[in-house]
């Protein structure tokens with residue numbers, strides 16, 4: 423089969439899981455074409471799914487769902503009844519309504535979702551004081567990723583597959599919209615330490631939304647999606663993030679996340 427892996431990875435976690443899935447699918451005899459939607463040009467130039475027998479989508483969880491710009495990208499897409507699978511990486515805080523929401527989006531663009539999975543991964547904001555899932559994904563997560571790839575391969579080939587069913591979401595879309603707006607407002611934007619910056623332009627180039635403004639030394643607040651791709655990619659380590667330890671403590675308390683609960687979280691497959 424020719425399988426497309428379409429993913430969004432700003433800081434590498436989703437990409438690492440994707441790499442394991444890709445390797446396993448190649449071992450099983452498939453040809454893979456991959457697209458990282460974090461790159462503006464990839465998002466803009468992607469033309470059609472008709473070249474592929476099946477598709478695997480992989481996204482990070484941002485505020486309980488796939489990133490907004492990914493959800494919007496699907497608005498003009500047609501899956502032409504292709505079979506697809508989906509996986510998320512998330513920082514262990516809350517998977518939210520990610521699976522259910524994306525299942526609906528995929529159905530509305532004529533995709534047939536047959537398998538899904540979620541993987542624990544270091545929280546993006548650990549660089550700014552969070553302490554969620556620091557050493558994940560680990561070998562156990564990669565093992566589950568390999569198993570997921572094998573399940574996808576076999577289900578893509580099966581004559582008949584059962585539809586994938588998720589529990590009803592714990593909150594409505596409107597409630598999750600409100601959560602997203604309030605979280606986003608509360609999260610600071612990255613800024614440039616001018617003493618370290620050589621104006622190489624990498625931060626502007628890698629930003630998924632063209633939000634970084636070198637001349638002002640900071641990201642434009644309304645465009646910045648807080649993915650921190652600029653910070654993780656800056657060769658001079660000149661991009662900084664204000665400390666978010668108080669956000670971390672508040673989130674941990676509100677969600678009642680004890681160290682024990684966090685330690686016992688596991689990656690999992692739905693099929």
Ligand SMILES: Cc1cc2nc3c(=O)[nH]c(=O)nc-3n(C[C@H](O)[C@H](O)[C@H](O)COP(=O)(O)O)c2cc1C
Pocket residue numbers: 430431432433434435436437482483484485486487511512513514515516517518543544545546547647648649650
């Ligand atoms: C803006 C933003 C929002 C996030 N929201 C959540 C969330 O709701 N729940 C969670 O557990 N992790 C959340 N995370 C953590 C990411 O899902 C996690 O670190 C992910 O693996 C990052 O993927 P990447 O490295 O491929 O970009 C968020 C991260 C960012 C940057």
